[in-house]
Amino acid sequence: MFPRPIEQSSRAARISYQVMLPLALILWLLPLIGVAITSVKPASDLAAGNYFGLPSSLAFSNYAEVFTQSPIGQYIFNSFKVTIPTVIGTLVLSCLTGFALGIYRFRGNIWIFFMFVAGNFVPFQILMVPVRDMTVNLGLYNTTTGLVLFHVAFQTGFCTLFMGNFIRALPRELIEAARVEGVTEIRIFWYVVLPLMRPAIAALSVLIFTFIWNDYFWATVLTTSKETQPVTAGLYSLNGQWIAQWQLVSAGAIVAALPPVAMFFLMQRHFIAGLTLGAVK
Amino acid sequence: MRGAGMSGPARPVPLGNEPPEGIVSEQRRAARMSLANTETQRRTWWRENQQRLTPYIFLIPGVLFFLVYVIIPIFESFWLSGFDWDGLGEKQWIGFANYQELFDDDAFYTSLKNNVLWLVLYMFAVPAGLGIAIFLNQKVRLIRAYKSLFFFPFVISQVVVGLIFAWFYAPNFGLFYLLLEWATGSGIAVLADPDLVTYGIIAAGLWPQIAYCMILYLTGLNAVDPEQIEAARLDAAKGFKMLWYVILPQLRPATFMAVVVTVIGALRSFDLVSIMTDGGPFGSSRVLSFYMYEQALSEYGYRMGYGAAIAVILFLIMMVFISGFIWKMVDDERRGL
Structure with a gap:
């Protein structure tokens, strides 16, 4: 283990490490802590110049106000309407592509894989004008469906890379044995491979959920009204309306951040497994 | 086979x-x-x-799906960059005129310069992530919770990160402003200062990016071969030497990933610029991705062709990096099979 385990060091080193940990954490999360405190400050505190320091009373009413005075509830609902279908669509497509690329050797396999990987890295801006134009022509501009279709297509790139690698690592003998038994390929996919892919599916669903929930660029490009905009784009316009009302901006920001944060803490292991794919050989 | x-x-x-x-x-x-x-x-x-x-x-x-929404649009953008087009009316072929205009455009050079700044300074996330990972790679009580909380900034949206840092920097009451005032006697409104604004935004971007690199390295450190470390310890290697000669070579896959995601993150920097400054003050914090969006879809008029030309430049810059990464990945793939 590197560095040398702290238990093997002197008592003084151990104690100072235990003291440094929380201090470093507070320092690291200082901006976030500041915003969290601001979000429960009564407006009067801010007016009186109590910007930094504890709130005079806990004003959870800021949160209530955010929900009653702004369409943030609608924005959050829109975010779910974009995120959940995208997760499902991407998983379906990438299970199929991952299976095809991970199990079979055929001409062009590596090039198709390469296409998915490369496409995954391109800057969004090179896609913006054509994708927006296409979405307009399909009559899907300013709808959550338009946003979902694009996200599904784009995320399929990353997910195929992930699924392909995962399936490749499965024991080949299972598939060979099934084939000798005369099981059809489609049944092999459904009854042999798919059940083994559960960990990959779990990891990808949390990752894609977070990515799509946090997407801002496509939300601003493909949607414009509060009936369709996800919460990231919504926060941008609310930020414009709430000039200098930092208690509301802070509360809104925290509300918008909650779903992916909850997802992360509930499914931490899968999340990190997905994110660090390739970090270990 | x-x-x-x-x-x-x-x-x-x-x-x-x-x-x-x-x-x-x-x-x-x-x-x-x-x-x-x-x-x-x-x-x-x-x-x-x-x-x-x-x-x-x-x-x-x-x-x-991938062809229609990702691959074909790349070529379409190349083609569109030769037109004068407002997104609705007739397209007019103007050849390379968009690029000619671009090379005379001060705002383009500002954006390009800022992109280079982003790329260079963003790389700080890699060693910083490694540093925090080494700091946290212990087995003490609650360490798992600490690791998750250190990783936290990556989970929240860049829009929220942008708002958090806008508040952090806010003149007269932001935490950073107050700390600076307390330490030096006068605060600085970072986001209103054309010379500092890009640095301020990059610092905000580094926050989640360091967290990302940290988690990559934590995973990598977990897989480091303990026997090699013991052997090196017997040879009296320790501290920085140990890190450089024994640990880092074993962390190469993690380093590769960290560099890839950091380069891509630096070139994709759109959200923070849009949320924190909208490119301002006086367009001094624009980056190519933001300038492209501004030209193609802003109240200044829809210039799709010109926007596409900016996107093509950004794409070509990214291609230099991508081809290197892909080359290495395909190479690994071939050897791995």
């Missing part, structure tokens, strides 16, 4: 030679015999070829 080719051992046994499998299959065969001749042929053909055809059938939906 993984026996999935036509001549591989796993090829399904042709119908005629099917070994007796018991009553059920006996019945099935009888049923099959009674079917129309063509039907039988089709089934046989499918049975014989399914291993060759299945991958293509499985690939069709995903590849189609």
